Amino acid sequence: DRTNSFDIKESMTVHCGFVKGTKPGHQTGFEIDEDILPELDQFHDVIVASAIFGKYDIIQEPVNISEMARKNIPFYMFIDEETHSYLKNTSRYSDDNKRVGLWTIIVVHNVPYTDARRNGKIPKLLLHRLFPNVRYSIWLDAKLQLVVDPYQILERFLWRTNSSIAMSRHYRRFDVFVEAEANKAARKYDNASIDYQVEFYKKEGLTPYTDAKLPITSDVPEGCTIIREHIPITNLF
CATH class of the missing domain: 3.90.550 (Spore Coat Polysaccharide Biosynthesis Protein SpsA; Chain A)
Structure with missing residues (x-):
């Protein structure tokens, strides 16, 4: 669906x-x-x-x-x-x-x-x-x-x-994978939920942020x- x-x-x-x-x-x-x-x-x-x-x-x-x-x-x-x-x-x-x-x-x-x-x-x-x-x-x-x-x-x-x-x-981070680790460190959600979401993003084709993605300035x-x-x-x- x-x-x-x-x-x-x-x-x-x-x-x-x-x-x-x-x-x-x-x-x-x-x-x-x-x-x-x-x-x-x-x-x-x-x-x-x-x-x-x-x-x-x-x-x-x-x-x-x-x-x-x-x-x-x-x-x-x-x-x-x-x-x-x-x-x-x-x-x-x-x-x-x-x-x-x-x-x-x-x-x-x-x-x-x-x-x-x-x-x-x-x-x-x-x-x-x-x-x-x-x-x-x-x-x-x-x-x-x-x-x-x-x-x-x-x-x-x-x-x-x-x-x-x-x-x-x-305001500080531009990379989803870096943001995921920051959320783990802050204990905003349980690590398993964060890992599951990150794996979903990977399957959707998300890659780490680089300048090659410009003019997109942040993920x-x-x-x-x-x-x-x-x-x-x-x-x-």
């Missing part, structure tokens, strides 16, 4: 590797409150999104946002129940308005993983599925603060170059910022 998915057709099905179900946020193992679900189906030209799971980060208010962006661009922050409880006790957040500054808070229940980092990957990588009627999205890890107007970001990284996706690269996306157009091929990202 995976190999066939790269044969782009006018109509095709691409399976989701994270959650089950037919509608994002409903009976999927990544549950979103019923009163919020209609919001996911709304049409928007642009959205900005982020997530905090396991109360690892604090909500940072975007700055330098134009009046046009404030009026037309929704800002969504996904949080789990643990972070939700923390927010209610330590911030101006209330369940009545579900907002902190510009951010609309979306509480996720029944998360599929015990590791908060893995749960955070779901909205990060599948934002185009959670918001199927959005044209463009900007993902920002919660450790970062948005300090540039979203329209300027889209113009610089997508519209100016006629691109469909842009992603931040790793290691850091992914703390993802700017994408929501088009069918985005499903193959």
Whole structure:
């Protein structure tokens, strides 16, 4: 199925590797409150999104946002129940308005993983599925603060170059195999899982990074910022 998915057709099905179900946020193992679900189906030209799971980060208010962006661009922050409880006790957040500054808070229940980092990957990588009627999205890890107007970001990284996706690269490492060893040293995941993933990459034809791969400047996306157009091929990202 995976190999066939790269044969782009006018109509095709691409399976989701994270959650089950037919509608994002409903009976999927990544549950979103019923009163919020209609919001996911709304049409928007642009959205900005982020997530905090396991109360690892604090909500940072975007700055330098134009009046046009404030009026037309929704800002969504996904949080789990643990972070939700923390927010209610330590911030101006209330369940009545579900907002902190510009951010609309979306509480996720029944998360599929015990590791908060893995749960955070779901909205990060599948934002185009959670918001199927959005044209463009900007993902920002919660450790970062948005300090540039979203329209300027889209113009610089997508519209100016006629691109469909842009992603931040790793600030230090450019080689996947070096990154794998660094993850082992940091004990982010068990070594067997990392080795399995590396072997998969090798079978797919990945080789160590060298200057011969230029103009590709890195094989290691850091992914703390993802700017994408929501088009069918985005499903193959």
